[in-house]
Amino acid sequence: xxxxxxxxxxxxxxxxxxxxxxxxxxxxxxxxxxxxxxxxxxxxxxxxxxxxxxxxxxxxxxxxxxxxxxxxxxxxxxxxxxxxxxxxxxxxxxxxxxxxxxxxxxxxxxxxxxxxxxxxxxxxxxxxx
Numbered sequence: 005x006x007x008x009x010x011x012x013x014x015x016x017x018x019x020x021x022x023x024x025x026x027x028x029x030x031x032x033x034x035x036x037x038x039x040x041x042x043x044x045x046x047x048x049x050x051x052x053x054x055x056x057x058x059x060x061x062x063x064x065x066x067x068x069x070x071x072x073x074x075x076x077x078x079x080x081x082x083x084x085x086x087x088x089x090x091x092x093x094x095x096x097x098x099x100x101x102x103x104x105x106x107x108x109x110x111x112x113x114x115x116x117x118x119x120x121x122x123x124x125x126x127x128x129x130x131x132x133x
Contacts, residue, residue: 073083094100 067087072080074080090100097104
């Protein structure tokens, strides 16, 4: 709700000051109680953010400390590489594969390209052995 209030505006003309009444709009301001409530909510959210960031940091450390996911060293290496590739993809694309809404034909094309590269790599290895 806006209302109008009269304010005295003083204009200085040298030694002679004149007063001119103006009507100026006032703006709706939140009440002090609403302000305090919002301030408390912000502080609560900031605290929750810090808590969650700390939990994520600790979870990341725990994952990094895991040396073996299975009793097979080769499988463990593959898992670690998958995790590293996932992190790289998240940094590059900012979303998970699950959240990526590409059309199925694009996924097929991408898989075909990856498979073709794979075959080329195998051919290279076959010729060098």
